[in-house]
Amino acid sequence: MQRCILSRNTVRSCQHNVQKRHIMGFVRNALGLDPPPSPDEPTPENRFHPWDQSPSPDLRERAATIRALAKCPVTGREINYTCPKSGIPTHYSREAWENDLEYQQSKRPEILKKVNIYEHDLRSGRPFPEFDFPLDQDFDRMVNLTNWDLFFYTRGFYSMDTEFQLAAVTKMLSYPVTIGSVLHQFSPYSLNPKGPVTLEGLKSLAALRYTLYPEQNRRVTSITKNSPLRIFILGARAEAQLPGHVWKQLQFMFPETNIELHFVGPESYYDRNKREYVHSSSPIVRRVDETLSFVYHTDYFHVFHEAQDFFPYDPYTDIFFCFHPGFAAPESRENWMGKTMEALLETKCAVFTTGFNELDLRRDVGTVVGKHGKELDMLMEPVHNAFGSTKWELNDMNPQEVYQFNMFIAGFRGKRYHAIEV
Known part of the structure; x- marks a missing residue:
């Protein structure tokens, strides 16, 4: 009940302020008080060039x-x-x-x-005030994860009034906020039948939230106070190159939690000085601050799994994300659907994956279920991601193909309890 009251109050407040801003803007324009728009202000007309x-x-x-x-x-x-x-x-x-x-x-x-x-x-060279991200969340303000607009408003972001500002910022923030929206206690994804989360999914998310909200579970302080939340991002590439202040927006959503981001894959570490991907026999560690660190593992996940480098796995502190991995794509299926997927299911930890569109995600999930259906539980049925990127992208190999990052999301996990015939 408390959650509903908070959300409604936030929505009413947001709508009131937006309406007030529009009315004031109309009055100022009518009285000629506003300066003429800058020629650098982005519009579809001045940003269009063949x-x-x-x-x-x-x-x-x-x-x-x-x-x-x-x-x-x-x-x-x-x-x-x-x-x-x-x-x-x-x-x-x-x-x-x-x-x-x-x-x-x-x-x-x-x-x-x-x-x-x-x-x-x-590439216009205009000022980008929307990239001036807010710092830690005030304790007297609740983050609303219904959609991008309410998230930006309740987090105190720069007021993004144009599609250009939204496109630029949501492409960067889609990765950390997608993770946060799955883990947060006020996640936009609810339990079946009204939402996409299955009963097994609720169990996995409840275990993670038990760790993320220690003030609500006093016993967890003594159990995991020295154990950070480990978020493994498999097949990492672009997301591993995001600046620390972008990923810090995820940690601000869980201010009491230390977070380790483990980027795993042959292209997980890009050396900007050498302008090439670097392979290292040992993990490369980069600490953003005392609450957030990056660890780069420059090989396939199953290599580290077989070497037991990540052991032990804990469903209370470990979670996996695969951002549009291409489980079903001909060029990447062999890499994913062999030892890597077997290792991933053996962890028994929650795995969430995204797709460029619904067909892309359902094809990936269908491939995993088709090969390992008896060995896994679905945690979240494929659903539109509330925090997918709003920026449209183009496949240069096929200009008819357009897409957006992280448009749909689903989750699964290696089955913990197998049926025993008697």
Whole structure:
């Protein structure tokens, strides 16, 4: 009951302030009190440039890559024509573009245009006040995890009023806030049948929350006060390169908890000076502060599992995340579905995975269930991630394919109790 009251009060407060801000803005505009908008303020008009004529060398290079490697969906030939609606090369010729009725009648040109303007905005050189992240949470304020807007409001972020600001920030924060939204006691994901969390999922999350909220469980202080929460991120790449202050937003959600982020995978550690991925025979440790540290393990998870480097596993303090891993993808399935998946299920700890879209995630989960269905329990059925990135991305090998990071999420765990025939 307390949770509902807090959420409703927060929503009412948020709506009141937004309405008040809009009314004040209208009055100021009507009286001519506001200065004219800056020409640097991002708009769809001033951020739109055809990629092959872009002021950014990076985007001109991406246009050349698309022309060299991608194929026209109509003719199957190379791409030589830039879609005038989106500014991105998409077809072999204007005739092919005009004849592609499925493309013309879909929302794809509009989404591709968003890809275009978001990428130009990031390279525009404008000030990015939205990247000035807030520090620790006041104890008298409750974080609301219903959606991005309420999270930003209750955490005291810069007021993000444009799609450009949201796109830039949510792409970075999607990783830590997705983790936090799963673990938090006020998670947006509820128990079946109203929500995606299964009974086994509730058991796993209850164990982790027992550790995360020691003030609610006095006995846990003596059990785990010297044991940090270990979050293993398998197949880590882009998420391992996020700055410490971005991941610190996760720790701010659990101020009483020390967190260790373990990035695992051959591409988990990128040396910016050498501009290459570094392989190390021993873990690389980087401490952000006394409550948050990064540990990089530059090999596959099953290698460390077989060497017992991570033993013992504890469902109260250990959790795994695989961000759009591609369990079912032809190019990565062999790496995931062999020893690595077997090792992951042997830990008996919660595993959460995300996908670029619903089909991508269901295909991954279906592959895991198809091979190991009798050895696992589902913790969370595939569901839209409340904290997926709002920034649209483009596959340069197929400009018809657009996606967003962490759009859907699901969870599973190695089965703890096997049925015994009598």
